[in-house]
Amino acid sequence: MLDTATGDAFVEFDRVQKSYDGETLVVKDLNLALPKGEFLTMLGPSGSGKTTCLMMLAGFETATYGDIRLGGVSINNIPPHKRGIGMVFQNYALFPHMTVAENLAFPLEVRKMGKSEREQKVKRALDMVQMGDFGGRRPAQLSGGQQQRIALARALVFEAELVLMDEPLGALDKQLREHMQFEIKRIADNLGITVVYVTHDQTEALTMSDRVAVFNDGKIQQLAPPDVLYEAPENSFVAQFIGENNTMEGVVTEIKGDSCLVQLDGGALIDAKPVNVTKAGERTQVSIRPERVEFNAERLSPDAHLLDAEVKEFIYMGDIFRTRLSVAGNDDFIIKSRNAPDQERLKPGQKIKIGWLAEDCRALDA
Amino acid sequence: MADATADQAETQSGPMLAADGTPLKRSLARSLRMQRIRALMLVAPLLIFVLLTFLSPIFDMLFRAVENRIVGDTLPRTVEVLKDWDPETSDVPPEAAFQALYYDLFLAAEAKKHTRLGTRLNYEDPGISSLFRSSGRSLDDLGEDHIEAIEDTAKQDWREGAFWYALLGGDAGEPVVESARSQFVALEGETPRGPVGVVWCGLRNVVGAPCPPSLSRMPLNFGLSNDAMAMLPTTSLQYAAFGVFTVLEDGEALQEEDPWEAVYVAMAQDLAAPDAAAKVAAYTGPGAAELQAAQQAIAALPPISFRDGFAEIDEDWLDPTVWRSIKAYSPKYTPGYFLNAVDLEMGPDGVQARPESQQIYVMLFKRTLIMSMAITISCIMLGYPVAWLLSNLPDRKANMLMILVLLPFWTSLLVRTSAWKVMLQQQGVINDTLVWLGIVSDTNRLVMINNQFGTIVAMTHILLPFMILPLYSVMKGIPPSYLRAAKSLGANNWTAFWRVYFPQSVPGIGAGSILVFILAIGYYITPELVGGTTGTFISNRIAYHISSSLNWGLAAALGSILLVAVLVLYWAYDRIVGIDNVKLGG
Ligand SMILES: Nc1ncnc2c1ncn2[C@@H]1O[C@H](COP(=O)(O)OP(=O)(O)OP(=O)(O)O)[C@@H](O)[C@H]1O
Ligand SMILES: [Mg+2]
Numbered sequence: 001m002l003d004t005a006t007g008d009a010f011v012e013f014d015r016v017q018k019s020y021d022g023e024t025l026v027v028k029d030l031n032l033a034l035p036k037g038e039f040l041t042m043l044g045p046s047g048s049g050k051t052t053c054l055m056m057l058a059g060f061e062t063a064t065y066g067d068i069r070l071g072g073v074s075i076n077n078i079p080p081h082k083r084g085i086g087m088v089f090q091n092y093a094l095f096p097h098m099t100v101a102e103n104l105a106f107p108l109e110v111r112k113m114g115k116s117e118r119e120q121k122v123k124r125a126l127d128m129v130q131m132g133d134f135g136g137r138r139p140a141q142l143s144g145g146q147q148q149r150i151a152l153a154r155a156l157v158f159e160a161e162l163v164l165m166d167e168p169l170g171a172l173d174k175q176l177r178e179h180m181q182f183e184i185k186r187i188a189d190n191l192g193i194t195v196v197y198v199t200h201d202q203t204e205a206l207t208m209s210d211r212v213a214v215f216n217d218g219k220i221q222q223l224a225p226p227d228v229l230y231e232a233p234e235n236s237f238v239a240q241f242i243g244e245n246n247t248m249e250g251v252v253t254e255i256k257g258d259s260c261l262v263q264l265d266g267g268a269l270i271d272a273k274p275v276n277v278t279k280a281g282e283r284t285q286v287s288i289r290p291e292r293v294e295f296n297a298e299r300l301s302p303d304a305h306l307l308d309a310e311v312k313e314f315i316y317m318g319d320i321f322r323t324r325l326s327v328a329g330n331d332d333f334i335i336k337s338r339n340a341p342d343q344e345r346l347k348p349g350q351k352i353k354i355g356w357l358a359e360d361c362r363a364l365d366a
Numbered sequence: 367m368a369d370a371t372a373d374q375a376e377t378q379s380g381p382m383l384a385a386d387g388t389p390l391k392r393s394l395a396r397s398l399r400m401q402r403i404r405a406l407m408l409v410a411p412l413l414i415f416v417l418l419t420f421l422s423p424i425f426d427m428l429f430r431a432v433e434n435r436i437v438g439d440t441l442p443r444t445v446e447v448l449k450d451w452d453p454e455t456s457d458v459p460p461e462a463a464f465q466a467l468y469y470d471l472f473l474a475a476e477a478k479k480h481t482r483l484g485t486r487l488n489y490e491d492p493g494i495s496s497l498f499r500s501s502g503r504s505l506d507d508l509g510e511d512h513i514e515a516i517e518d519t520a521k522q523d524w525r526e527g528a529f530w531y532a533l534l535g536g537d538a539g540e541p542v543v544e545s546a547r548s549q550f551v552a553l554e555g556e557t558p559r560g561p562v563g564v565v566w567c568g569l570r571n572v573v574g575a576p577c578p579p580s581l582s583r584m585p586l587n588f589g590l591s592n593d594a595m596a597m598l599p600t601t602s603l604q605y606a607a608f609g610v611f612t613v614l615e616d617g618e619a620l621q622e623e624d625p626w627e628a629v630y631v632a633m634a635q636d637l638a639a640p641d642a643a644a645k646v647a648a649y650t651g652p653g654a655a656e657l658q659a660a661q662q663a664i665a666a667l668p669p670i671s672f673r674d675g676f677a678e679i680d681e682d683w684l685d686p687t688v689w690r691s692i693k694a695y696s697p698k699y700t701p702g703y704f705l706n707a708v709d710l711e712m713g714p715d716g717v718q719a720r721p722e723s724q725q726i727y728v729m730l731f732k733r734t735l736i737m738s739m740a741i742t743i744s745c746i747m748l749g750y751p752v753a754w755l756l757s758n759l760p761d762r763k764a765n766m767l768m769i770l771v772l773l774p775f776w777t778s779l780l781v782r783t784s785a786w787k788v789m790l791q792q793q794g795v796i797n798d799t800l801v802w803l804g805i806v807s808d809t810n811r812l813v814m815i816n817n818q819f820g821t822i823v824a825m826t827h828i829l830l831p832f833m834i835l836p837l838y839s840v841m842k843g844i845p846p847s848y849l850r851a852a853k854s855l856g857a858n859n860w861t862a863f864w865r866v867y868f869p870q871s872v873p874g875i876g877a878g879s880i881l882v883f884i885l886a887i888g889y890y891i892t893p894e895l896v897g898g899t900t901g902t903f904i905s906n907r908i909a910y911h912i913s914s915s916l917n918w919g920l921a922a923a924l925g926s927i928l929l930v931a932v933l934v935l936y937w938a939y940d941r942i943v944g945i946d947n948v949k950l951g952g
Contacts, residue, residue, distance in 0.1 A: 060850050080853040081862070093851035097869040106865070107855035158856060 009033035009069075010194055011057070011162060016066035018052055018218075026052050028218040030066070034196070034211070036161070039188055041197045043205040044215030045241070050198045053215075054164050057196065059083050070162065081110075086155030086163040086193075090170050092147045094139035100126070100150050101135035107158040125157040128187060145176045152184065156191065163188070166198045177201075181208055202242050206230065214238050231289075235276060236364040239287040246290060246333050252282045252363060259358040261305075262286055266328040269305050271358035276365040283366040290322075290336040292360040295352050296344070306355040309333065311346045321345065327354065424929070431922035434700035437692065439552040440483040441470040445696040453690040463689070464672035465635075468508060472628040473607055475502035477615065479553055489917050490702060490711065491691040497682050506627050508675035512634035513627055515667055519659040527622040530629075531588070532652040534598070534605045535621070539590025546606040550614060551581045586613050588620040597636070597645045604632040637664040703923035727907070727924065734904045735931070737818060737825075738886035742833075744826045745882045746875055749833035753874070756834070757841035771834050779828065783895045786824040790814040790896075816898030824896045829885055833878035840874030876943055884932055904928060 011034050018027035027049045034040050042050040055061040056068060059080030067074050075083055094103050104122040113121075126132045129149035139147055148168060155163050168184070169177045185208050188195050199205055205212045206226040214221045214229065214237075222229060222238045233239035240247065250264040252274070260274040262284060272286050294300055295309070312331060313324040320336050323346050327333040335354070337343055346352065382390035438445050443466035451459040474480040484498030516524060523529045567577035588609050595602045608629050609620040616623075636642060637660060646654075646661045676683035694712050695702060702712060709725040710717050719725070752771065756764050774782060789795050792811045800806040814820055844867065852862035890905040897906070904924060911921035939945070 058850075058854055060853075079858075080850070081856050081858050083854075084856070085854060087851065087854040089847045089851055091845060091847060093845070093847040095848060095852075095866050095870075106852070106857070110855065110857045110861055110865075154855065 008035055010036040010038075010071060011196070012067075012069040012072075013053070013057075014067040014069065016053075016056065016063045016068060018049070018056060018061065019064045025064075026218050027056075027063075030218075030220065032213060032220065032223070034194065036194055037192050039185070039195045039197065039208060039210045041199060041205040041209040041212045042215055043199060043202060043212050043241075044221075045200060048215040049218045050200075050215050051166055054166050054196065054198055058085055058087055058164055084158075084160055084162075086158070086160030088148075088151045088155045088163065088165040088168045090167045092139070092151040092168075094147055094150055094154070096139055098138075099135065100131070100137050100139065100142070103139070103150060104135075104154050104157050107154065111158060121157055125153040128156070129153045129183070144172050145180060148172065148180055149183070152187070156187070156193070160193070162194045162196070164196050164198075167200070168197075169199070169201075169204065177204070184208065206242070214241060216241070232275075233287070233362065233364070236285045236287065236366075239362065239364060244290055244334060244336075245287050246293070246327075246330075247285050247287050248328060248330060249283070249285055249366065252277050252280050252284055254280055260363055262363055264328050268307055268328050270307065270361065271305050271356075272361040272363040273359045275362045277363050284363040285366050286361050286363050288356055288361040290334040291320075292356055293335040293354050294356055295335065295337075295346075295354045297353065300353070300355045301357075304355045304358070306353045309352050309354050311348050311350040311352065313348060314346050316345075325352075325354070427922045428926050429922075430919055431703050431926045432699045432701065433919065434486075434695060434702065435552075435698050436483055436486050437696045438698055439555070440474050440479055441467065441692065441696075442549055442552070443467075444470050444692065448689065448693045448696065451689070451693065453686065453693050458673070458684055458686055459689050461671065461673050464676055464683075468505065468631070468672050468675070469604065469607075469628055471498075471501060472505050472626070473550070473611065474553060475505055476611060476626065477550070477553055485916070486919075487691050487695060489706070489920060490695060491687065494688060494691060497680055497688065501676070501679050501683070504679045508672070508679070509627070509631040509634060509670045512664060512667055512670055513630040515663040516630055516633060516637075516660045519663050520656045523653070523656050524660075525624050527620070527624050529653060529656075530605070530625055531621045533657070534591060534594045534602055535588055536591030536594070537589045538592045539595055539602065539606065542590060542595070542603060543586060543588070543606045543610065546603070546610045547582065547586065547614070549607070550610045554581060581614050584614060586610065586620075588613070591651070593649065593651050597642075597649055598633060599636065600632040601629060601636050604629045631670060633660070634664050634667075634670055637661045638667075638669045703919040704927070706920055707923040707927055727904070730902070730904045730907055731927070731931070733818075734887055734928075737822060737901070737903070738883050740822050741825045741829060741886045742879050742883045744822065745830055745833040746879065748826065749830055749837055749878065750871075750875070752830075753834045753837035753841055756838045757844075758846075768838075771831055774828065775831060779891055780895075782828060783824055783892050786820065786827065786896060787815055790820055790823065815896055816901065818897075818901045820896040820898070821893050821901035821903075824892050825886055825889060828892060829882045829889075832881040832885060836877035836881065837871065837874040840877070841871055844870050872943075876939070880936070880939065883935070887932060888928065 011032075013030045013032040016027060016030040017025055019025050030053065032040075042053060044050055052061060056063050059075070059078065063076065068076060070083065070085075094100075095106070098106065101122050104125055105118050108118045108121060122135070123132070126135055129152055131146060131149050131153065134142065134146065134150070139150065142150065151168065152165075155165075165184075169180050172180060181204055184195075184197075197205075197208065206229070209226060211223060211225050212229050213223045216237050221241075222234045224232075224234075229238065230243055233242060236247065239245050248264050248270075250262045250270075252260055253263050253269070254261040255274050255277070258273060260272055260277065262270050262272050264270060264286075270286065272284075277284050300306060307327055309325040309327045311323060312326050315322040315324075319339055321339060321343065323335050323337070324331075325333040325335060384390045384393040386393070444463060447463045447466045448459060451463060471480055474483065480498050480502040481495065484495035487498070488495035563577075570577050586609065590602050590606060605625060608623075608625045612618050612620050612623050637646070637657075642661060643665065646657050649657065673684075682688055705711055705717060706720075707727050708731075709720050709728050711720050712718075752767075756767055756771070759767060787794070791797070792813065792815075794815070796814065797806065797811045801808050801811065806812060814823070848866050848870070849862050852866040853859070857865065887903075888905050889903060890909055893901055893903045894906050894909070897903070905928075908921045908924045908928075911917045911924070
């Protein structure tokens, strides 16, 4: 699935640009291809152009430049209602003057489907989201989560192969959101539909998606499956945006194959994996995940470069310990350790040494 | 928690007690009452304002539409006598009625109130007002011979107020005097002061600008003599009426005033009574000699015939229709105005249709309703797209457009209406343009003003903002995502609009329609200016009756019917559309 040859791509953005005012590009040169059945999430900070991309795909905005293809056919000139793309809106956009069943029947009615077939499909769609008994209610009589399900059912009832969802869970509380994430994923997998999902909740992105496209500033910063994204961010934006991260600045002093030596601004030397650096003397930002930092003397490899650290704070979080250290002038260096019987509980003021495997510490762009 | 309360309830056998030992219910009620009183105090000023300025005029109007005290107040005795008169079978009423009418009308004429009654009855029986006016003038001549006969017996005595007072006045007869006073007060139309009036006058007293004394409180400083009342009952009665009038209206003392003709006429009547000679002979009080002489003089004359007297003043008094009108409109309350307002009248056989030539109100009501609907519909047609545009344009442009929509509000109504005259008249802009384009020939210029078309055009223009504003605010509250959702579900533009957008904008249409319709139904200036004869509304007729014909009762009846029509329509609207389906804002 990773390998998306342009040939069998179902949805394809080809050098798409978008500007609303003719001065700034909201979407800059977007290239994206996704095969049938993929669950792709667009993740990014507010204003990064996610909704714009979705709207272009749905046909409510036109691309300023470039081509959007669906099943190999350019859809630039097809009006939205002929694209056959299901869509779930952030506020659900359930028609308040219709009952749930009428809402669901609406796309079937405009497709001139017979009454009995319509009823059958509505019923099946309602059952799919476990809302079979709610057909007669008005949207206002439903809870947020129930409305969400109905919106999903409505986007699916006319058997769209591509469903777009723009922050569909944004208005729900945490627990319900987690439940619905699971639900949406299950239904999408069962039906084998292609989903483009927009969120700015990274956990949501990581747990649901086949691939995540991290947006910033109108560009895709990285397009990768969740594990790759988390473990191997390609630039410092992605590294900082996804998950928790410790960053330090420094200069590359030596590159040898898969690892390099970085001199931090405080003078200390560390090992890192060169990702965006190519030669000695370049400035870099190194990034290391808190759970990959090792402080147990026995487990540290003897020939690795170690750093001196002082414990500032120890937070007990149940399953893990979260410890704040002062490392090389940085007071916000976080490490996480598993709550295991033999795990040492650090005390504030304690002086320790920390280190890591060179491949866990990524030397990125400055 | 639930268990705890249950336990408590079980252990306490009596009612629940508050902390200070009073029953909980009572202290709760007390605290709630305090809250309610405080809330009431807060709204009290508004409530009083609304009651005074809004509700009371409405009730006053409703009341005026049925109120008809004027006949009974002006002709109390006549009304009393006419109770026994059957207007259908008999010809003119009996002499007693003429007699009562004489005394009533005499007092009314002196107080200059008889024309008012004439005007009132004229609404029902056109022409009657001149009859009253001329009769009031000529009433002094009735019984001339008898008056002269009495006077001639002792001119210097009879012309002396003091002589009359010595003969008729005294310390007794308070009920008679007071009833004369109340008749006069009713005639003057003064109502006794209510508690508010009393407080108000108290305040004015303190400030040093006291209210003028009320007629029913002013001292009269005279009474009647018991002897005279027994001997000359009618005279005493009339003398009391004269006395009340002299004191209250002219501010003179009765003792110094030579009574008016009606008292002489009453005297002549009393002296002509069969047992008058005996009574007068037995009388020994002041003026006994003069009275005897007068009695003899009267006895020589034929008795006064009021019927003939009135016939002499105006032949119309022998026409029973005049009397029928008086009788028909003598009750304190009358359906007459309402009947009139729907082109009916009270005939001898009960309610009947008015003559064809006088039937206009039903037609006007229908026209008002139909044209108001036409105006409402054209407001919807024109206002909907504008409101849609307003709510979908970017803010800056929308504000600009909004100013254009509101512009009419900033221009005088008269200017706007006159502008339509300029546009629509036969030599106006539109006709000129059409002629110039060759669409209409110069001889066949379109008539677009001073008719229904002109009214509808001008009123649509004037009321349009009242449609656009509620529509706009409702549309503003419909998120664009609904339309997008509909399109993404496969609906084309029209279906998306018609099935999704339009139903949600219906509350705005409802609110706008109610506003426009109700405003239109009561509109008056524009139809007056551009309506001509075919485009006027019922309100123009109401205005006419208020300011020109002064038939306030009819105006009130028409207004009440209009009010009821609006309420009924509102009710029907609520039943059909549902009033919760009306929104003034998103
Ligand atoms: N209709 C519009 N007209 C002009 N500018 C727009 C319009 N819609 C969006 N923009 C601009 O385009 C940029 C991208 O907007 P977009 O809605 O795509 O962001 P987003 O990634 O969906 O953000 P969020 O997470 O907050 O929803 C923003 O800077 C926004 O101001
Ligand atoms: Mg968005």
